[in-house]
Amino acid sequence: MSHAPCPLCGQSDTEPYHADALRSYHCCSRCGFVHVPSPFHLSAEAERGEYDRHHNAVGDPGYRRFLGRLATPLAERVPPPATGLDFGCGPGPALAAMLREAGYTVAVFDPFYAPQNAVLATGYDFITATEVVEHLARPGAELRRLVGLLRSGGRLGIMTKLVIDRERFSGWHYIRDPTHIGFFSRATFAWWAAAEGLGLEFVDDDVIFLRRLPA
Ligand SMILES: [Zn+2]
Numbered sequence: 001m002s003h004a005p006c007p008l009c010g011q012s013d014t015e016p017y018h019a020d021a022l023r024s025y026h027c028c029s030r031c032g033f034v035h036v037p038s039p040f041h042l043s044a045e046a047e048r049g050e051y052d053r054h055h056n057a058v059g060d061p062g063y064r065r066f067l068g069r070l071a072t073p074l075a076e077r078v079p080p081p082a083t084g085l086d087f088g089c090g091p092g093p094a095l096a097a098m099l100r101e102a103g104y105t106v107a108v109f110d111p112f113y114a115p116q117n118a119v120l121a122t123g124y125d126f127i128t129a130t131e132v133v134e135h136l137a138r139p140g141a142e143l144r145r146l147v148g149l150l151r152s153g154g155r156l157g158i159m160t161k162l163v164i165d166r167e168r169f170s171g172w173h174y175i176r177d178p179t180h181i182g183f184f185s186r187a188t189f190a191w192w193a194a195a196e197g198l199g200l201e202f203v204d205d206d207v208i209f210l211r212r213l214p215a
Helices: 044-053 061-077 094-101 117-121 139-148 166-170 186-196
Strands: 014-019 024-028 083-087 105-109 124-130 150-159 198-204 207-212
Touching: 014 166, 061 094, 061 124, 061 150, 061 198, 061 207, 083 094, 094 105, 094 124, 105 117, 139 150, 139 186, 139 207, 186 198, 186 207
Parallel strands: 083 105, 083 124, 124 150
Antiparallel strands: 014 024, 150 207, 198 207
């Protein structure tokens, strides 16, 4: 008996998918999203403590290379100058700094480190969310809100590691992070993009672009 509705699509029927010493994981029979039920979520305080410990420096070349895997394909699709939002920028907004250097105008938002709600009210040519969606307790509502901030034709660039199958999931390092509570597969992104009427492109193993299609 499961009372863990899918936080992406809202479907009530989710199946136990995996369990480890600390948490259980449920998979949605409709969209395939895998989530950790809310009783296993960290408190906001404990969550912030984890982020404070994992601070990525703006100037760190390795981290910049990592972010470049999203920034480079973004520039091919939405060349500067253009206006964007880095959602979930974290304590050191490295991607925003890189994008500004490249000629973009970039606002930042983060529920812990940059909680200015005013930036969630304007139109953007692009929005980036790197290593963010796996932390969201309500990914369906949050992603829909972000897409709603895009101008027609605008792109939402997401970086998150994808579920391959159940066997790999059980040994996956990505689920060991207690702040990671939701996991997409390619099929889940395809389901969600179709349901929301969005364009979808996989540009790297863990880089996904959603596009708000012109009406
Ligand atoms: Zn679902």
